[in-house]
Structures are given as structure tokens and as C-alpha cells.
Amino acid sequence: MVLPLPLSAEPCVDDWPYLDQAVLAQSRSRQVCMTCHWFRHHAGASCIPLLTCQLHRGLIAHGEHLTRRCPGWTDDQVRQRGWAPEGS
Numbered sequence: 001m002v003l004p005l006p007l008s009a010e011p012c013v014d015d016w017p018y019l020d021q022a023v024l025a026q027s028r029s030r031q032v033c034m035t036c037h038w039f040r041h042h043a044g045a046s047c048i049p050l051l052t053c054q055l056h057r058g059l060i061a062h063g064e065h066l067t068r069r070c071p072g073w074t075d076d077q078v079r080q081r082g083w084a085p086e087g088s
Contacts, residue, residue, distance in 0.1 A: 013042050013050055019058040024068035033065040037074045 024033070033039050038055040051060040055072045 013052050013059070014044055016052065016057055016059050019053060019056055019060055019070075023056055023058070023070050024060070024064060025070070026067060027069040031073050032067060032069050033060050033073075035076065036069065037076045038072065039065065 033051070033053065036053075038053050039060075040052045040054055042050045042052060044050040051062065051065050052058065053060055053070070056070065060068075
């Protein structure tokens with residue numbers, strides 16, 4: 001499994017490519033990009049939000065984060081372990 005770089009070492013997400021349908025498949029469940037552990041949003045140019053997948057190092061088109069997912073979808077750590085797992 002490839003782990004993402006620490007946020008301080010992340011390349012500029014503005015330069016990432018958009019993920020296409022070869023990566024993101026339709027989903028009709030709660031397993032969509034927005035509920036995935038790898039999903040993030042960043043403030044882009046002019047503070048326009050950019051939706052990103054840290055696993056694939058790619059941008060997600062607006063709206064697709066609600067209806068698509070990739071085979072690497074995984075539940076968020078908060079839902080898996082409960083609130084503030086690092087405090088355990």
C-alpha cells in the first residue's frame with residue numbers, strides 16, 4: 001500500500017490531473033469519494049475549492065465526489081476507530 005506524503009511535503013494540488021472514469025466508477029451507496037479516508041479539499045486559486053484524492057494524487061470534478069468511488073475506497077479512520085483514535 002502506498003501511503004501519502006505528509007501535507008508539508010505534498011506537491012501543489014493545483015497541478016494534479018483530474019481523475020477520469022477509468023479510475024472512478026459510479027456508486028449508489030455511501031461508499032463515494034466524499035466518505036473516503038483519502039478524500040480532501042483544498043483552497044485553490046481565487047479560493048475556489050479543489051476536491052482531491054490523496055491515494056491517486058488527482059483532482060475530482062465537482063459533483064463526482066458524491067456519485068463515484070475507486071477500488072481503493074476505505075472508510076474514514078474516525079468512523080473505523082471512533083473519535084480521536086490517536087488519544088488511545
